[in-house]
Amino acid sequence: MDISALGEFELIARLTAGLATRAAGDVGIGDDCALLDLGSGDLLLATCDCQVEGVHFTLQTSSPEHIGRKALAINLSDIAAMGGTPRYALVSLLLPPHLSVDVLDGIYAGLRAEAQRFDTTIVGGNIAGTGAAQQLVIDITLLGTVARGHAILRSGARVGDLICVTGSLGDSAAGLQTxxxxxxxxxxxxxxxxxxxxxxxxxxxxHEGQLLASFKAGQITAMLDISDGLSGDLTHLCERSGCGARVDLATIPLSTPLSHVAQALQHDPLDWALHGGEDYELLFTLQLPSLDEVRTALQEQCGTPLTVIGEIQPLSAGLTLAHSNGHTEPLHAHSWDHLKPKK
Amino acid sequence: MDISALGEFELIARLTAGLATRAAGDVGIGDDCALLDLGSGDLLLATCDCQVEGVHFTLQTSSPEHIGRKALAINLSDIAAMGGTPRYALVSLLLPPHLSVDVLDGIYAGLRAEAQRFDTTIVGGNIAGTGAAQQLVIDITLLGTVARGHAILRSGARVGDLICVTGSLGDSAAGLQTxxxxxxxxxxxxxxxxxxxxxxxxxxxxHEGQLLASFKAGQITAMLDISDGLSGDLTHLCERSGCGARVDLATIPLSTPLSHVAQALQHDPLDWALHGGEDYELLFTLQLPSLDEVRTALQEQCGTPLTVIGEIQPLSAGLTLAHSNGHTEPLHAHSWDHLKPKK
Known part of the structure; x- marks a missing residue:
């Protein structure tokens, strides 16, 4: 059997089965970052994510600066998803031998600019050649910190909590389609x-993640970032929290450019918003009495809108999508799987 | 210009020029690990290193278990080179779509076994597909800790210090040749x-690295691990310490199997010992009065021999190789460069 028959998520489950965390205070496999207790006032966050040429980016559609920026941004988003402050990055590069030095300089300029923007220091890394393969890979490990008791996990959502997102959904998938x-x-x-x-x-x-983590414990109950797509990431959150969820279709925030492009390309914008990946918005749950305070703080301190898109349900209710006419249907995850062949 | 014209070390210098560390207590680029101050009693060590199929290993010559073990071991060696205690690993895998699940299970079994051997917890990671490329990559970030004031850097060697190595040199290069x-x-x-x-x-x-870091500050003056080869790694140590060095050829420790194989393959064993990489022994400098105490401790607590192979010289003396007949010659680094084409 080869790994493409299993797919990404089944493979992760297989490899991580039985991997235990060291101490009761640590949270390892299964959240956006590992949460580690090294005995200081803050806990340590650690995450890694990579970008592979031809899989995640091409030099035809992205500038070297943007490739560098995004390679760090997707890791910054994982720190944000736990409410942490990014601190240190390690940059591991796999370089095909005939890569132009100009391209590499551009990628590194993007990395540095993104690091500076979020007060993150590049403290180390590695360079290796790819041998026969001709694909550039940028693999980044990012370390951050979060005040003890303030990290927001995927596992805290409870029945009746409101499901919220920052910003708007589907733009990245629509951008890719263009x-x-x-x-x-x-x-x-x-x-x-x-x-x-x-x-x-x-x-x-x-900044939004840090703000959300600054509220009193229990106000924001669970969080992750939307990298796989709303349907997939809400599934992850519900699996970790042991609950179901109802998404109200009419409330999903869509941008004006998305509506225009959906019309031009004759594509349902809600398909991109529900199942398109890489929006890097935050998906979080909160208790109703906190809504106004959180919404106002996000708007005033970050200029970022909060939209309530549904409500956490009992596990037995599963994940459902509610149309404005009252009709509901099951919501299935259509996440991008990096290992399965494309349809 | 493409990157192979620059080579690995020039490229690292180019990319890291101007990357500053955040605080005065932090040591970033240029040592075996980044050394980070998060405010707890111990400092944090962070390093990353990867293994690429066809460049660093092949499935024809290594078992999946050994590939997994080695991918972690080379990172453990970087923590050892600073005198640290390994704690947490993040495992990033790049997987060709038709990799067999059995091979991956074997690699992960090796990773787990090596982690357990050195009391290290795998706390996270990432899986990505390679797209068109067919090369497996295992990229690991390892975090460790070291007591404040006890990390041993590359930069502390002073004129008159003795140059020491653990174990024996050249075995790995000879093994590769077979x-x-x-x-x-x-x-x-x-x-x-x-x-x-x-x-x-x-x-x-x-264990040897931790023991060496446990001595009083200043007894062990500088350290790194021999991954590129003695000539290359001693060059790194001297560059960071601003000094020269004399290596006494007759004192370099060679194993009995190495001597046998060198004879059978009609190859100078000292060539492998001086310029072969991947021995993962520790290369360190100490002050003469500490020699007996350190040698005895390494032997008794770790069962590991210490050999004095030379002495730190003024910068102006450069790096030299002294033959037993009194003749000396310049010692040039012949390190493996992952980016330059093979001769």
């Missing part, structure tokens, strides 16, 4: 630029 | 197994 599909003449340049920007240079919600 | 060269009929199976074992499943000197 690269892949030729019919972009009908799309306004301004809309094209906005959506492609969200795909090639996503903004990690670091 | 895979590459067909004339191994003349080699005894026991010798073949010993040298190949040092290449495919090196033992990181974690």
């Amino acid at each position: 690269f892949l599909r030729p019919a972009t003449d009908a799309v306004l340049p301004h809309d094209l630029q906005a959506l492609r920007g969200r795909h090639t240079a996503p903004l990690p919600r670091v | 895979f590459l060269r067909p004339a191994t009929d003349a080699v005894l199976p026991h010798d073949l197994q010993a040298l190949r074992g040092r290449h495919t499943a090196p033992l990181p000197r974690v």
